[in-house]
Amino acid sequence: MTTATLQFVPGTPAVLTVFTRETPKSIRIILGVIVLSALLAPIVATISILASGSGLKFGLIVSYIISWAVGYYLLRVILWNTYGKEILTVEQDKFSYYCDYKYFKDAVKEIKTDQLQIEIIKSGAQNELGVMHFTHSTEKIEMILAVPLVDLSPVEGQIREIYTQPIGGGAHIN
Numbered sequence: 559m560t561t562a563t564l565q566f567v568p569g570t571p572a573v574l575t576v577f578t579r580e581t582p583k584s585i586r587i588i589l590g591v592i593v594l595s596a597l598l599a600p601i602v603a604t605i606s607i608l609a610s611g612s613g614l615k616f617g618l619i620v621s622y623i624i625s626w627a628v629g630y631y632l633l634r635v636i637l638w639n640t641y642g643k644e645i646l647t648v649e650q651d652k653f654s655y656y657c658d659y660k661y662f663k664d665a666v667k668e669i670k671t672d673q674l675q676i677e678i679i680k681s682g683a684q685n686e687l688g689v690m691h692f693t694h695s696t697e698k699i700e701m702i703l704a705v706p707l708v709d710l711s712p713v714e715g716q717i718r719e720i721y722t723q724p725i726g727g728g729a730h731i732n
Contacts, residue, residue, distance in 0.1 A: 574646040596628045600618065634662060637659040641660035655699045675693045676717060678690055678707070
């Protein structure tokens with residue numbers, strides 16, 4: 559089950575880490591076979607074309623691009639479902655957010671903390687799960703992983719508590 563924890567030591571940024579649930583091994587193996595097939599198919603096609611004496615065609619380059627793009631995407635899916643986690647760093651003047659795939663990291667998104675709004679969007683069959691959204695004017699950070707509300711509500715309270723303390727820039731949270 560995904561859980562959220564907020565580690566906060568005064569004087570350092572607070573870090574919220576949400577881990578994915580590991581998917582069944584059989585699904586990861588099937589995806590791995592598809593990735594290997596996508597990566598090897600154009601190579602096998604190139605060898606067979608060269609062996610038959612036909613010249614290299616432009617379509618072969620397109621097949622490399624498409625196959626390797628699909629393989630790269632599916633590799634990221636496998637890594638996300640195995641090692642994926644969301645990391646939100648709470649600092650006095652900004653929030654930083656990125657997804658970590660262990661071997662890949664998404665681009666870091668940042669928003670300022672003054673006039674920050676926190677919202678928990680409920681999801682799941684009985685609204686027992688939720689995701690956090692952070693908004694500052696037009697900028698928005700939306701977390702992806704749904705977390706049980708019993709784990710998420712205390713985290714929201716801790717973040718609000720951090721910003722109710724006097725802050726140099728007059729930041730406050732709604």
